[in-house]
Amino acid sequence: MTITIAVAGKGGTGKTTLTALLIQQAIDEKWGSILAIDADPSSNLNQALGLPLDGTVGDIREDALDQVKAGSFPPGMSKQDYLDYQVNQCLVEADGVDLLAMGRPEGPGCYCAANNMLRIIVDRIAGGYDYVFIDNEAGMEHLSRRTTRDVDLLFIVSDPSVRGLTAAKRMKELVHELETTVHRMVLVLNMAPDPLPAELQKAVAETGLELVGVLPRDPLVAEYDAIGRPLAQLPPDSPIRKAVAEIAASQADILRVKAAVGHSEG
Numbered sequence: 562m563t564i565t566i567a568v569a570g571k572g573g574t575g576k577t578t579l580t581a582l583l584i585q586q587a588i589d590e591k592w593g594s595i596l597a598i599d600a601d602p603s604s605n606l607n608q609a610l611g612l613p614l615d616g617t618v619g620d621i622r623e624d625a626l627d628q629v630k631a632g633s634f635p636p637g638m639s640k641q642d643y644l645d646y647q648v649n650q651c652l653v654e655a656d657g658v659d660l661l662a663m664g665r666p667e668g669p670g671c672y673c674a675a676n677n678m679l680r681i682i683v684d685r686i687a688g689g690y691d692y693v694f695i696d697n698e699a700g701m702e703h704l705s706r707r708t709t710r711d712v713d714l715l716f717i718v719s720d721p722s723v724r725g726l727t728a729a730k731r732m733k734e735l736v737h738e739l740e741t742t743v744h745r746m747v748l749v750l751n752m753a754p755d756p757l758p759a760e761l762q763k764a765v766a767e768t769g770l771e772l773v774g775v776l777p778r779d780p781l782v783a784e785y786d787a788i789g790r791p792l793a794q795l796p797p798d799s800p801i802r803k804a805v806a807e808i809a810a811s812q813a814d815i816l817r818v819k820a821a822v823g824h825s826e827g
């Protein structure tokens with residue numbers, strides 16, 4: 562059974578940072594096989610993980626549609642087989658984690674057939690892993706397009722502002738209207754002061770989401786990002802990695818991992 566973990570939130574709140582560090586945590590603790598899905602069209606999860614990226618599922622769709630239009634689609638090959646082959650070609654296979662980037666979402670044209678085929682293909686690839694981590698674009702487009710399977714655990718990341726938390730609350734409400742089933746939704750605050758000011762505590766309570774962790778502002782994150790060094794290489798004892806370890810431990814029941822870092826088992 563594949564466990565699917567998704568990270569969502571407004572732009573720039575730290576979704577990619579959290580996704581990459583959760584994946585590194587999973588690798589370090591040997592949870593199992595891992596697929597990282599980059600569902601943000603700006604495709605930068607690979608950099609945070611220190612992985613190369615040659616192409617995206619979006620590129621494959623556009624390319625196949627161009628070929629069909631131009632009449633140059635490989636004869637004697639079914640479109641499903643062709644897409645299947647191409648998607649597997651752009652799967653990045655690395656030590657401890659594989660990566661698939663979704664790239665650009667479909668345009669306004671009638672791309673349903675291609676997208677349905679791609680959905681089936683990505684779903685089948687994902688089903689071969691113990692854990693799938695999805696780094697979403699800002700907003701809920703990807704989840705609402707249902708490009709992937711149901712989600713066991715959704716992290717909504719917010720900056721420490723009342724406006725940010727209002728957006729997180731709206732996102733939570735939207736999830737209930739989606740076709741995608743989300744089994745558990747929790748809140749993570751990024752770059753928040755400790756302790757939280759009373760106004761923020763009130764705004765957190767008003768989201769109706771359980772706050773499962775606060776990521777500290779970590780100067781190493783900015784430093785690594787500035788020089789293009791993968792965040793996955795942050796030392797395990799850095800403040801942000803410790804915070805991520807605690808968040809993972811707090812969700813041990815749904816992640817089906819042994820609880821560690823000070824949390825009791827069971």
Ligand SMILES: Nc1ncnc2c1ncn2[C@@H]1O[C@H](COP(=O)(O)OP(=O)(O)O)[C@@H](O)[C@H]1O
Pocket residue numbers: 570571572573574575576577578579751752776777778779780782783786801
């Ligand atoms: N805890 C943190 N400490 C310091 N810088 C951070 C932290 N979290 C994120 N950043 C910085 O904020 C920016 C946005 O983070 P990112 O994870 O890319 O957000 P998103 O994926 O939500 O757009 C990046 O430049 C990153 O270096």
Ligand SMILES: [Mg+2]
Pocket residue numbers: 576577578601605696
């Ligand atoms: Mg991002």
